[in-house]
Amino acid sequence: MFKKVxxxxxxxxxxxxIRACKELGIGTVAVYSEADRDSLHVRFADEEVCIGRGPAxxxxxxxxxxxxxxxxxNADAIHPGYGFLAExxxxxxxxxxxxxxxxGPTVDNIRKMGDKASAxxxxxxxxxxxxxxxxxxxxxxxxxxxxxxxxxxxxxIKASAGGGGKGMRVVHDEKDxxxxxxxxxxxxxxxxxxPGLYLEKYLIRPRHVEFQVLGDRFxxxxxxxxxxxxxxxxxxxxxxxxxxxxxTPALRRKMxxxxxxxxxxxxxxxxxxxxFLLDKDMNFYFMEMNxxxxxxxxxxxxxxxxxxxKEQVAVSGGExxxxxxxxxxxxxxxxxxxxxxxxxxxxxxxxxxxxxxxxPPGGPGIRVDTHIYASYVVPPFYDSLLAKLIxxxxxxxxxxxxxxxxxDEFIIIGVPTTIDFHRTIIDDPRFISxxxxxxxxxxxx
Ligand code: MV4
Numbered sequence: 001m002f003k004k005v006x007x008x009x010x011x012x013x014x015x016x017x018i019r020a021c022k023e024l025g026i027g028t029v030a031v032y033s034e035a036d037r038d039s040l041h042v043r044f045a046d047e048e049v050c051i052g053r054g055p056a057x058x059x060x061x062x063x064x065x066x067x068x069x070x071x072x073x074n075a076d077a078i079h080p081g082y083g084f085l086a087e088x089x090x091x092x093x094x095x096x097x098x099x100x101x102x103x104g105p106t107v108d109n110i111r112k113m114g115d116k117a118s119a120x121x122x123x124x125x126x127x128x129x130x131x132x133x134x135x136x137x138x139x140x141x142x143x144x145x146x147x148x149x150x151x152x153x154x155x156x157i158k159a160s161a162g163g164g165g166k167g168m169r170v171v172h173d174e175k176d177x178x179x180x181x182x183x184x185x186x187x188x189x190x191x192x193x194x195p196g197l198y199l200e201k202y203l204i205r206p207r208h209v210e211f212q213v214l215g216d217r218f219x220x221x222x223x224x225x226x227x228x229x230x231x232x233x234x235x236x237x238x239x240x241x242x243x244x245x246x247x248t249p250a251l252r253r254k255m256x257x258x259x260x261x262x263x264x265x266x267x268x269x270x271x272x273x274x275x276f277l278l279d280k281d282m283n284f285y286f287m288e289m290n291x292x293x294x295x296x297x298x299x300x301x302x303x304x305x306x307x308x309x310k311e312q313v314a315v316s317g318g319e320x321x322x323x324x325x326x327x328x329x330x331x332x333x334x335x336x337x338x339x340x341x342x343x344x345x346x347x348x349x350x351x352x353x354x355x356x357x358x359x360p361p362g363g364p365g366i367r368v369d370t371h372i373y374a375s376y377v378v379p380p381f382y383d384s385l386l387a388k389l390i391x392x393x394x395x396x397x398x399x400x401x402x403x404x405x406x407x408d409e410f411i412i413i414g415v416p417t418t419i420d421f422h423r424t425i426i427d428d429p430r431f432i433s434x435x436x437x438x439x440x441x442x443x444x445x
Contacts, residue, residue, distance in 0.1 A: 245434025
């Protein structure tokens with residue numbers, strides 16, 4: 001096992017990783033920007049190294065400085081968290097070449113999943129269901145028109161190098177396709193340096209359902225159930241829960257087996273997520289695989305009782321799962337709200353500033369993952385996540401009741417937050433009945 005892990009991240013996830021390492025008896029190195037000097041991840045790590053100024057390009061994205069910090073502190077491994085360098089093929093490769101274990105995907109994993117059109121054809125070749133569409137990159141507008149006529153409108157044009165919502169266009173009518181094709185292609189070229197596009201049938205109001213997977217170095221892969229992440233706005237998730245309200249034991253078995261097969265196909269080691277769209281008729285389709293620990297991992301921890309970050313670190317260090325893969329028990333229901341420093345009244349604009357007063361909720365079934373405290377200054381350089389509030393209950397209605405009363409207890413003064421917005425969402429009859437889809441927020445406002 002590792003002696004020392006460097007955490008190449010900040011905020012709540014840096015704290016989360018430090019906690020896991022401490023419980024495993026592993027030393028921790030925090031790296032931080034000048035804007036994060038007074039952050040808790042710096043305070044709670046065993047060692048800390050300042051790696052540059054506030055902007056991420058001069059600190060948390062600066063590969064050479066992070067590697068230098070790992071060298072001078074003699075770390076064995078680097079944990080990238082989520083965002084920043086977590087799915088950067090070059091960084092993964094450089095870590096390996098410099099003798100540091102990258103606690104994340106291999107270059108091969110990232111390349112296989114990073115190009116969506118080739119990931120699709122890999123899945124098709126192994127019988128994994130994908131959304132009806134093209135088998136490879138479209139080579140012309142004419143070919144796109146012919147494919148779309150075969151599939152039937154509406155269709156979605158997607159950038160092969162994209163993901164997370166960038167470089168996509170919905171086309172409802174063939175007369176709109178030529179323009180959409182041209183715009184998407186030039187957008188993809190400038191955003192990703194790759195103009196390649198493919199085309200799929202556009203699904204109407206599906207759910208976003210993702211499976212947590214975990215692989216070790218001995219070829220074992222397990223799934224740890226699903227999360228429904230349909231409540232999102234402009235590709236930012238706001239609420240995630242497990243289990244998915246629409247799930248059945250038979251569907252979980254089928255989708256779970258698929259997720260495990262996807263991870264096996266790329267010999268995945270560590271924590272990963274296989275994303276699916278689930279339509280109204282309960283058909284499911286592979287979308288993409290995220291090769292990192294995700295923001296929403298705590299909901300899976302609450303229902304399984306496992307510590308995913310400890311498992312992730314341990315399997316990267318060559319250990320087996322700490323639990324019996326055949327005996328994972330799923331207990332109750334968990335829901336997470338992402339509390340952001342954003343103003344819902346002004347189009348959710350980010351609001352950095354001073355937290356003047358802070359009181360986190362507590363009591364039965366409540367978990368709060370946060371790096372903030374009274375007098376903490378939210379810097380302007382990074383994402384606006386302040387805290388994750390996770391409520392667990394014996395069933396969904398108990399989890400919602402706990403979420404409701406804990407949102408009422410949560411006090412953050414000094415910057416606008418999304419606390420009240422969450423309070424409104426969880427009182428929506430459609431949310432309460434579990435009738436979720438990816439247009440849930442668009443429809444209500
Ligand atoms: C889709 C889709 C409907 N039909 N593909 C958005 C992110 C990227 N991973 C793929 N996305 C979508 N692909 C077809 N064929 C709808 C979306 C989509 C979406 C998916 C998951 C969660 C939120 C979403 C919000 C808008 C669109």
